[in-house]
Amino acid sequence: xxxxxxxxxxxxxxxxxxxxxxxxxxxxxxxxxxxxxxxxxxxxxxxxxxxxxxxxxxxxxxxxxxxxxxxxxxxxxxxxxxxxxxxxxxxxxxxxxxxxxxxxxxxxxxxxxxxxxxxxxxxxxxxxxxxxxxxxxxxxxxxxxxxxxxxxxxxxxxxxxxxxxxxxxxxxxxxxxxxxxxxxxxxxxxxxxxxxxxxxxxxxxxxxxxxxxxxxxxxxxxxxxxxxxxxxxxxxxxxxxxxxxxxxxxxxxxxxxxxxxxxxxxxxxxxxxxxxxxxxxxxxxxxxxxxxxxxxxxxxxxxxxxxxxxxxxxx
Amino acid sequence: xxxxxxxxxxxxxxxxxxxxxxxxxxxxxxxxxxxxxxxxxxxxxxxxxxxxxxxxxxxxxxxxxxxxxxxxxxxxxxxxxxxxxxxxxxxxxxxxxxxxxxxxxxxxxxxxxxxxxxxxxxxxxxxxxxxxxxxxxxxxxxxxxxxxxxxxxxxxxxxxxxxxxxxxxxxxxxxxxxxxxxxxxxxxxxxxxxxxxxxxxxxxxxxxxxxxxxxxxxxxxxxxxxxxxxxxxxxxxxxxxxxxxxxxxxxxx
Numbered sequence: 001x002x003x004x005x006x007x008x009x010x011x012x013x014x015x016x017x018x019x020x021x022x023x024x025x026x027x028x029x030x031x032x033x034x035x036x037x038x039x040x041x042x043x044x045x046x047x048x049x050x051x052x053x054x055x056x057x058x059x060x061x062x063x064x065x066x067x068x069x070x071x072x073x074x075x076x077x078x079x080x081x082x083x084x085x086x087x088x089x090x091x092x093x094x095x096x097x098x099x100x101x102x103x104x105x106x107x108x109x110x111x112x113x114x115x116x117x118x119x120x121x122x123x124x125x126x127x128x129x130x131x132x133x134x135x136x137x138x139x140x141x142x143x144x145x146x147x148x149x150x151x152x153x154x155x156x157x158x159x160x161x162x163x164x165x166x167x168x169x170x171x172x173x174x175x176x177x178x179x180x181x182x183x184x185x186x187x188x189x190x191x192x193x194x195x196x197x198x199x200x201x202x203x204x205x206x207x208x209x210x211x212x213x214x215x216x217x218x219x220x221x222x223x224x225x226x227x228x229x230x231x232x233x234x235x236x237x238x239x240x241x242x243x244x245x246x247x248x249x250x251x252x253x254x255x256x257x258x259x260x261x262x263x264x265x266x267x268x269x270x271x272x273x274x275x276x277x278x279x280x281x282x283x284x285x286x287x288x289x290x291x292x293x294x295x296x297x298x299x300x301x302x303x304x305x306x307x308x309x310x311x312x313x314x315x
Numbered sequence: 316x317x318x319x320x321x322x323x324x325x326x327x328x329x330x331x332x333x334x335x336x337x338x339x340x341x342x343x344x345x346x347x348x349x350x351x352x353x354x355x356x357x358x359x360x361x362x363x364x365x366x367x368x369x370x371x372x373x374x375x376x377x378x379x380x381x382x383x384x385x386x387x388x389x390x391x392x393x394x395x396x397x398x399x400x401x402x403x404x405x406x407x408x409x410x411x412x413x414x415x416x417x418x419x420x421x422x423x424x425x426x427x428x429x430x431x432x433x434x435x436x437x438x439x440x441x442x443x444x445x446x447x448x449x450x451x452x453x454x455x456x457x458x459x460x461x462x463x464x465x466x467x468x469x470x471x472x473x474x475x476x477x478x479x480x481x482x483x484x485x486x487x488x489x490x491x492x493x494x495x496x497x498x499x500x501x502x503x504x505x506x507x508x509x510x511x512x513x514x515x516x517x518x519x520x521x522x523x524x525x526x527x528x529x530x531x532x533x534x535x536x537x538x539x540x541x542x543x544x545x546x547x548x549x550x551x552x553x554x555x556x557x558x559x560x561x562x563x564x565x566x567x568x
Contacts, residue, residue: 108320
């Protein structure tokens with residue numbers, strides 16, 4: 001279990017042209033427990049303190065106040081003894097290093113020896129589709145390929161704690177889907193995964209639990225999966241019919257007609273897939289001809305917007 | 316040690332700097348070969364009197380300047396190769412990727428320091444004797460290696476310490492090196508207008524220029540090695556490395 005108690009982090013920021021020196025409070029009195037064996041996501045606007053939270057948790061920076069414990073150890077002690085898988089927001093290593101040499105060197109830092117080094121490095125290359133790029137220097141790789149090297153180096157040690165900062169940055173749609181499978185595999189293997197992302201749809205697909213940060217404070221924790229999961233908030237869909245149906249407001253009481261030329265378009269809400277199916281069946285029975293339906297706003301996004309608008313559920 | 320896997324990559328990442336240092340050293344060797352071909356005396360050596368007769372003050376000054384710069388090649392190589400040892404890794408976030416491995420981060424950087432300081436020593440240990448052999452037909456013997464080692468230890472330690480503390484490690488080290496040279500010259504000339512106690516403290520904190528000069532004189536005059544001077548310099552370097560290691564444990568990454 002990872003525990004943060006009353007963690008505050010202040011930085012002194014030096015003077016810049018037109019700006020005097022100042023102190024920035026990146027984290028403010030954060031109390032947080034991150035359960036083991038689950039996928040937790042940290043979301044929040046830019047400057048919310050996500051990367052600082054990860055920095056404190058992994059022992060890169062020291063809290064100004066408060067304490068962090070990972071299974072009872074200080075972060076630095078935990079890292080020295082057990083290590084962690086880590087992907088920074090902007091992964092980079094010296095551009096002269098080749099992909100294969102980088103992974104092999106990091107395997108050695110993971111404590112691997114002899115043949116195990118090349119076996120593990122080659123497996124990581126294959127898993128992230130990097131075989132054809134193994135001999136290339138890092139400086140020649142595209143953003144997406146470099147991100148895959150970053151994911152490969154993070155997972156190479158098979159660590160219990162996995163911390164990924166914006167893991168899908170630069171990944172193409174295919175590799176986003178493959179990355180989801182990797183996270184699901186980590187969850188199935190009981191790893192503790194902590195990720196930060198601006199992509200709320202991606203977070204909703206991956207995470208069991210969402211920590212919402214704003215202004216360095218935890219404003220809410222949303223349970224998406226598991227026994228404490230909150231019932232999903234109603235989802236909003238864009239519905240297009242071949243022609244208007246009078247009964248729509250009876251079937252979808254909150255339906256809003258969208259004033260668009262040539263299309264009978266509505267914004268409708270349904271709590272879950274069963275409710276949506278039942279209401280659509282009623283609509284079809286009432287003579288409606290369905291042309292298209294698609295989610296308009298992801299539920300998590302709506303919840304995050306609501307919590308931020310309300311000024312935080314926990315504060 | 317797990318960090319040994321990084322040695323090859325550490326050197327690879329400094330490839331351009333190594334090439335630049337080799338090319339810089341090559342200039343000295345080319346000058347030595349040219350001088351040997353054009354200015355050698357009946358014994359086959361290049362004598363400064365001959366140089367003066369052929370080229371006057373400009374050529375003699377150039378040769379002396381070249382010799383002075385060559386004497387500082389170990390300092391230059393050390394500063395160039397160790398620049399940003401930790402500070403650049405910290406600013407580029409490389410250090411974070413090493414810090415999450417189950418190994419000692421201090422060990423990682425100790426090995427990287429040893430690899431780069433070793434490269435600075437090797438480059439200098441090849442260049443300086445070869446230059447002497449080309450120009451003078453002889454070399455200064457083990458005093459050359461002792462002088463190189465002294466420079467690498469003193470300035471390597473200083474670079475390591477500043478690299479842990481700040482991102483301007485090179486500028487601070489170069490500033491202190493120049494300051495120490497000027498300070499020592501003024502001290503020897505007896506023109507320092509500083510109270511004796513303060514003068515001693517400043518001389519103690521600055522890179523040990525007086526001791527390095529004694530080693531250089533032994534090297535230039537092919538005299539016995541002043542081991543007390545070497546121990547002074549080595550002690551200074553070890554103190555700097557110890558301070559770097561102590562600061563490292565408390566440094567945010």
